[in-house]
Amino acid sequence: MSESRTPAPSGNGTARQTVTISFAGFNRAWAAWIGDRLERRGLRVVYLRWDAPPDQPLTGLLRDLTLAEGRTLIVVSEWYFQLGPRTHDEWNAALREVVGADPGRFAAVSVTNAPLPSAVAALAPVDLTNMGADEAERRLMDRLDLPHDTRHGDDPGRPAPRFPAAMPDVWGGVPRRNTRFTGREPLLNDAYHLLQGSDPGAGVLTLHGMSGVGKTQLAAEYVYRFGSEYDVVWWVNAEKRVSYRRLLAELAPKLGLSTGAEYGERLRAVRDALRRGTPYSRWLLVLDGADEPDQIWDLVPTGPGHVLITSRNPEWSEHNSKLLEVPVYGRDESVAFIRRRAPRLTEPDADQLAQALEDLPLLLDQTAGWLNDSDLSVEEYIALLDGGIDQDVVKVSADFPLAFQTAWSILLNKLRETVPESVDLLRLCTFFAPGFIPVRLLKEMNHDDLPEQLAGLLDDPLLWNRAVNQLRQYSVVRLESHEATLDEAVASGESVYLHRMVHQIVHKDMPEADRKEFIEVVRRALAEADPGRPTDTRNWDAYAEIVPHLKYADVLRSKDRRVQGLVLNCLRYMLFAGEYTAGVNLGGRALATWRELLGESHPRVWEVTYHYANLLRSAGRFQETEAIDRAAREQLRAERGEHDLDHLRMAGGLAADLRELGQYDAALELDQWLYPTYRELFGEHDSRTLNAQNNLGFTLRLLGRYEQARGFDTRTLEARRQLLKGRHPWTLFSEVSYAVDLRLLGRYAEAESIQAKNVREYRIVMGPDNQNTLRAEHNLALCRLRGGDRAGAGELLTRVLEGLERKLGDSHTHTLAAAVSQSCFAREHGDIDQAREASESVLARYELLLPEGHPFIIGARANHALVLRSVGERDHAHVLIEQSLADMSAALGETHPYALGCAVNAAALRNLVGDTEAAADLSQITILRATDTLGRTHPLTLTARVAYAADLRALRDRQQAEKVEQEALADLAATLGPQHVHTISARSRNRPYWDFEPQAS
Structure with a gap:
């Protein structure tokens, strides 16, 4: 809440015309009462609800309060200091630094008896607890150096908020306040403004959402937070019409109405009194658990007051009620709540538990409460929960008194009694993965030979709509339909959202006969949804939707050839889409299951072996x-x-x-x-x-x-x-291979032209994050670098490396190839310390991934020798490059380009450490080998020739050096152009080096 109101000018000579009230949302009633007392004395009041995001320094947040005009009044309570949450030591340090530096800018009142940080003393809070309104007002005015003149507080034409410690005149049925209530500030504010802004007679608001989401807790907090603005607060259980009538009728004597003992008469009197607003116009009626609007909507009072309804059923919108959906907690709210419920858990533990329970408040309360009393780790507890929620692994609290499983069992029984087909649909949903469930696949499948129990549901659109609507009305599922109205969403049933714990309970509660029939239906639906051609990127969205459901439909146990074909197509999709880890998991399970189911030499077993091996190889598990x-x-x-x-x-x-x-x-x-x-x-x-x-x-x-x-x-x-099409993935892949060949042959401009076009096509066809798109961009970056566009190359190399790390992890061969390029670029054009760190990291990862003696490990060591040379470790670099030259020659032969490149660098290091004759000898033989292998004008040969000229100069053979240099420069100008960066560098007599570049498949 952040608002200000400016009153009419006051003639009392008050020095401070503005007071900013900083308060925790929990203490909103106190802030409203204090603000009203001050405004009646002519002060301008600004309300600031205190929020303390844990990622922002506490000192900075407190210092921001000093930016407010006038004086800042802090409403001190344990809730003010729990937001964050932060330790008392952190608060003490911040209060001493900010308040201690300028104590006159702050004042405080205390509305709690709980222990507080010791440095709160700097605020000199005055205690307002355990006293009446008059004494509290006097203390408030004294703390702010204001005259305590009660005449200013008398304005009969202006309704005043109730003193927070005083109960409304009529109060009944309200549950006790949940002292662990967390977050929900936007919802509470929205509810307040929706009710306060409603027209007379239209102040009805329904908080709706699934069971366990905390609707009742939210309504109770609303009552305690805003109850001071009402004279009557009456809470009734509205699950059944008969109990609702009785509880509402019991309000009659509380209102002082003269009626007989008959409920009907009392009920009419209550409704009439509320409608007229006599004897009280500021009333709040809470109808808790009103899931059947058709049963009680005609008994909902109208009048100047407000009605707050909690319900699983959004159908209240058809009965003149505004709707406010109560979602699960935001993750930050979940973590804060869990840490209050289970103080022994760390923030990462709380985050992990919240993720497993999908932030559902009831589950968070009951599981965190149990876990706090247990020695189990969060990982062990989550594994225990995966076996099914029962009373032994949850702890029921007074705030959430009904165990989660019990609550849903009651609801399922109610569904069976009303629309039994809705339970059938719900059970079908449990053979899909929890979360978003594409139930439209059930409607789109061939309905021939369906079990009789399901044939009517899937063939009859009206029955389907009734079942979906029933689940929606009880907030068992949430409808998901793209760009559709509510009616269209029900009709299409595109997809629904089912919480994983509801999914688990329903699945466990299923008769075995239904289980066998229903799972086959879902398997068929998935198989019929297979678009075929997993290499076609246009089908990838469909496969991405299907894959998560394979496990829950247990498709690997099916002997249906169509279902087995779906599994194989999904494995191919995962390979092409780069979903290697998930593909390896599915492929491994499929291979083991099908060997058992079909026999070791069945054709499908060999086929899945082939796909599994491809995925394993793509995941880097080569051996x-x-x-x-x-x-x-x-x-x-x-x-x-x-x-x-x-x-x-x-x-x-x-x-x-x-x-x-x-x-x-x-x-x-x-x-x-x-x-x-x-x-x-x-x-x-x-x-x-x-x-x-x-x-x-x-x-x-x-x-x-x-x-x-x-x-x-x-x-x-x-x-x-x-x-194939020009944009077929295999065509695009071949274009990259061709462009790489051209670049390695030194035809840089031609390679870049082809590769730039190819990258544009890849981005269109495969998307910017696909591993093949990133591979193409990597080659484009190297083309740009070889062509002299260092800035463009550096920017693209960074993007490619980040993309591959996200997509494939930091130890995949594609990622390591990009990391090698980035390290070499940083060595020559960036931060040498960053280059060294990257080079060491790449080398370590290659050594873990590949067998000793692999050319990529040797090449990475050769690159690292150049980094060591750049940081002044010449002797170390010399030893390392000589070893790399020997190892690369042994692995691939002395004439392989990798060995020739190592020789170029080894000659440079020999020269650098003073062994100039050995350097010249190595350069000379490298030129001969490179010319024979790659040709006289290949860039690597030209590099060796330029390096040889430098060696000859070191030997003081200036005439021969000049001859070799001029011939090399002429060939460089003819091959790459006179203004190419390599030509210019050679002309400036900068000794060239060779960068190892791994060729990842």
Whole structure:
């Protein structure tokens, strides 16, 4: 609440014309009474509800109060200091610093007897508890140095809020105040303004929401917070018409009405008195648990007062009531509530529990209460809850007296009695995942051969609408329909939201016969929703919707071929969409279950083995995948022969594993057999042949045979463009491969042109966060860097690395490749300390992921040697690069581009440590090897030639150095252009270095 009111000018000469009242929402009634007392004396009052977000410094928040005009009056209570929450030590430090520096700006009143931070003494609060209104007013005026003239307080034409310690004239049935009540400030304010702003006779508001969401608690807090503005507060249980009539009629004698003993007569008298506003016009009637508006709407009083209703049923809107939905807690509210209920829990513990219980207040209260008395960790307790909520693992409190499971069992019985089909629909929902449930899939499926119990529900739109409406009216589910009106939402039943604990209780409460029938219906619905073609990105939204429900429908136990086909398609979707972890989990379970269900050598078992291995490999678990693929290949070759399709697929998978493990020659041997075999069996343009051709090109690139790789990648790209759409994912993938080849061959401008277009297409087709889009952007960044656009390259490298870390984690090969590039860029164009930290981190992650001796580990060490050189650790850098050169030569051969690059850097370090002859010898032989492998004008060869000129100058062979340098400069200008950054750098005699770049598949 933040508001100000300016009264008419006062002639009493009051020095301070403005007072800002800072108060906790819990103490709103005190703030309203104090403000009224001050305004009647001509002061301007500003109300500031105190909020203390835990992420903001307490000192700064308190200092903000000094910005208010005039004096700040703090309403001191334990609630003021619990908001946050913060320790008393934190409060003491902040109060001493802010209030102690300027005590005259602050005043305080105390409305509590609870222990408070000791530094509250700086506020010199005056105690207003345990006394009458007159004495409290006198103390307030004395604290503010104002005259205590009671004449100013008398204004019969202006209604005054009641003194908070005084009860309304009529008070009945109100539950005790919940001293652990947390948050809900916006809801309370909305409720207050909706009622206060209503026209006479229309002050009816319904707080609606699911069972356990805290509607009754919110209504009770409303009564205590705003009750001082009413003369009558009457609370009735409105679950049944008969009890409602009796409880409302009992108000008659409290109002002093002369009636007989008959309830009907008393009820009429009460309604008439409330309507006329006599003897009281400021009345508040709370109807708690009014879930059946049709039963009691005609008995809801009208008049100048207000009616506050709590209900699971939003149908009250049809009976002239405003609606205010009570959602579950916000996460910050949940955490604060749990920590009050269970002080032993830390903030992360509370957050974890709140997430598991989806922030439902009743569950938070009862589980946190139990957990506070237990030695279990939150993780252990959540695992216990997953087995089902029962009385043994919750603690019922006075504030939430009905156990969650009991409350829902009562509700389910009520649903069975009214619209039994609604319970059938609810049970069907429990074979989907909790949360958002696409029940439209049930309506869209083929309804032939449905169980008789469900045929009527799914075939009859009217019965369906009744069932959905019944669940909605009791707030069992929440309707979710995009851009639809309420009626349309009911009719379409697009999706509903079901809380996970309700889901659990309903699922547990189901007869076994229903369980067997209902699960098959949901399995069929999911299978019929399979759009097919998981490689088509237009179908990914559909698969993303289906995947979460596979576990709950236990699809892996189904022998239906359509359901099994759905599982396989979902695995392929997960592979292409980059959902590797979830895919590995599903694939592993599917493989184990189908081996048991179908037999070890069933065709579906081999198919799921292939998809599972692909996902494992994509997740970086290369050694596991290699063992699976090798065993499967050997078994299939022995049983079916080399040309069996399953054997060929597993052989292709094994080749991919060998590539990832750095065994490039062994992978090439397999790829050179697979490609012609596929071509002979299926033809040049079959997708399987093209995949094998693509893989062969990639292996050749890893072996440093860039021109050969470009030839295969060119043919693959042209065939895919011809056979598939230009924006097909495989076509786009081939474009990246071709652009990488061009860049590695030194054709930077051509590579960047192709890659920029490809990135635009990827963003359209796959989205900006897909791992393949990020892979394409990584190559574009490197093209820009090689082309001299350092700023554009640096910005894109940062975005790519952040995107891959979010999507794949920080230890995936794609992420590590981007981290290598970022580290090299930071070394040359950024923060060397950041570069060193990144380089060490990359190296450590590679060493955990890959076997020792892998080219990527060696290359990362070679890069790290350059970082050490840049920070002045020359000897360490020299030892490391010499070891990297030896290891890379042993792993891939002396003429591989990786070994040649290590040699370029080793020569530079030899020169730097003074071994100039050895440096020149290494540079000279590197030029010969690079020329033979890559050509005279390849960028790596040119790098070696420029470096050799520097070595010759160090040997004082200036004539030969000049000759080598000029020839290199001429070739650089002819190849890259006279103004290219590499040409300009060489012309300035900056010694070039080589950056290792891992090629991630």
